[in-house]
Amino acid sequence: MRVLVLGSGGREHALARALHRDPSVTALHCAPGNPGTAAVAANHALDPTDPTAVVELAQRLGVTLVVIGPEAPLVAGVADALRAAAIPCFGPDRAAARIEGSKAFAKEVMASAGVPTADARVCETTAQAAAALDEFGPPYVVKDDGLAAGKGVVVTESRDVALAHAGGCDRVVIEDYLDGPEVSLFALCDGQDAVPLMPAQDFKRAYDGDAGPNTGGMGAYTPLPWIPEGLVDEVMATVVQPTVDELRRRDTPYVGVLYAGLALTSKGVRVVEFNARFGDPETQVVLDRLATPLGSLLQTCAIGGLVRGTRLSWFPGAAVTVVIAAEHYPEAPVKGDEILGLDEAAQVPGAYVLHAGTKRAGDGFVANGGRVLNVVGTGDDLAAARTAAYEAAARIRIRGAHHRGDIALKAVEG
Numbered sequence: 001m002r003v004l005v006l007g008s009g010g011r012e013h014a015l016a017r018a019l020h021r022d023p024s025v026t027a028l029h030c031a032p033g034n035p036g037t038a039a040v041a042a043n044h045a046l047d048p049t050d051p052t053a054v055v056e057l058a059q060r061l062g063v064t065l066v067v068i069g070p071e072a073p074l075v076a077g078v079a080d081a082l083r084a085a086a087i088p089c090f091g092p093d094r095a096a097a098r099i100e101g102s103k104a105f106a107k108e109v110m111a112s113a114g115v116p117t118a119d120a121r122v123c124e125t126t127a128q129a130a131a132a133l134d135e136f137g138p139p140y141v142v143k144d145d146g147l148a149a150g151k152g153v154v155v156t157e158s159r160d161v162a163l164a165h166a167g168g169c170d171r172v173v174i175e176d177y178l179d180g181p182e183v184s185l186f187a188l189c190d191g192q193d194a195v196p197l198m199p200a201q202d203f204k205r206a207y208d209g210d211a212g213p214n215t216g217g218m219g220a221y222t223p224l225p226w227i228p229e230g231l232v233d234e235v236m237a238t239v240v241q242p243t244v245d246e247l248r249r250r251d252t253p254y255v256g257v258l259y260a261g262l263a264l265t266s267k268g269v270r271v272v273e274f275n276a277r278f279g280d281p282e283t284q285v286v287l288d289r290l291a292t293p294l295g296s297l298l299q300t301c302a303i304g305g306l307v308r309g310t311r312l313s314w315f316p317g318a319a320v321t322v323v324i325a326a327e328h329y330p331e332a333p334v335k336g337d338e339i340l341g342l343d344e345a346a347q348v349p350g351a352y353v354l355h356a357g358t359k360r361a362g363d364g365f366v367a368n369g370g371r372v373l374n375v376v377g378t379g380d381d382l383a384a385a386r387t388a389a390y391e392a393a394a395r396i397r398i399r400g401a402h403h404r405g406d407i408a409l410k411a412v413e414g
């Protein structure tokens with residue numbers, strides 16, 4: 001199988017690494033990729049949101065599978081263009097990707113499918129937003145209806161802040177606050193059936209103790225020793241399969257990964273949001289544990305033929321990833337600082353480093369994005385994986401960089 005991965009972050013480095021392990025993957029390409037993917041794949045400079053350019057590259061390379069990493073190409077219709085050219089694609093068409101691209105659409109699908117989620121109002125005027133905020137009360141949850149590169153959701157105790165965010169968006173979804181810990185569950189879908197990956201948890205706030213602004217994600221770990229037994233089966237039955245069925249009923253079959261962001265509330269499991277792609281950085285730990293060959297699995301989804309109820313194989317043990325972020329991330333990340341200590345970090349037993357926002361500079365690398373590196377630690381249990389990740393993270397030196405010190409800490413402490 002000849003595979004092309006679209007995207008350039010830590011998630012795509014993890015995807016490329018896992019595909020490289022699959023013996024049935026005979027050629028591996030990334031577009032545009034990053035210096036990390038270059039170690040296992042051929043990188044190609046290209047705008048991954050340009051459907052024509054992607055189809056041309058896929059045809060020129062003769063690939064038999066395209067895996068779309070980020071949401072922007074999905075919303076731009078890259079999967080539609082690939083399927084129209086008869087190139088198998090792991091990633092939903094534009095219409096089905098609206099499950100992430102429009103919060104209001106996601107709510108409507110969930111309502112039709114009977115999927116448990118927070119009660120919500122779609123608001124287009126300040127008066128509607130004010131009424132919805134007062135109906136639900138604090139903490140206020142205001143979501144920009146469209147894609148907003150991780151900046152669309154505001155959760156606040158301040159009615160003024162909530163109203164100001166609503167005023168800055170064309171259309172918002174205002175919803176009831178969901179209490180309880182969050183879990184990310186990814187399901188691989190072929191339009192009809194779905195297979196779950198291992199649940200993971202990410203850390204969205206910038207600083208320890210869940211302080212500071214929201215980010216794309218500062219770390220993640222798997223497995224989750226604290227989740228109730230049977231949770232995955234319950235979510236597949238009450239969330240994932242009904243959503244896949246509903247999108248199929250609407251003639252927009254969902255092919256790709258359905259990312260269910262879940263809250264385990266006092267009233268039961270609720271969907272916080274859906275995403276139409278692998279989560280970042282949860283993917284980095286989930287794929288680390290996956291023993292089933294990834295390429296064959298994603299190709300089966302792309303061409304159809306998943307068997308409902310399939311159980312994937314997993315390596316025993318645990319994985320923890322810590323994101324090394326550039327100075328002033330997420331507000332105004334500083335680019336260009338030299339990255340030192342990569343070789344020393346890789347010498348920590350059980351640890352390795354994925355590139356997220358980096359660029360080659362001479363013989364070395366410099367920071368080239370907000371989230372620069374993902375340090376991954378693995379071990380027999382979460383405590384060992386966490387120790388490996390933090391020992392490796394301590395060896396990375398980038399002027400001004402920061403990372404959280406409490407990834408997976410509560411889970412390790414029980």
Ligand code: GLY
Binds near residue numbers: 216275279280282
């Ligand atoms: N981990 C959060 C996200 O990928 O959106």
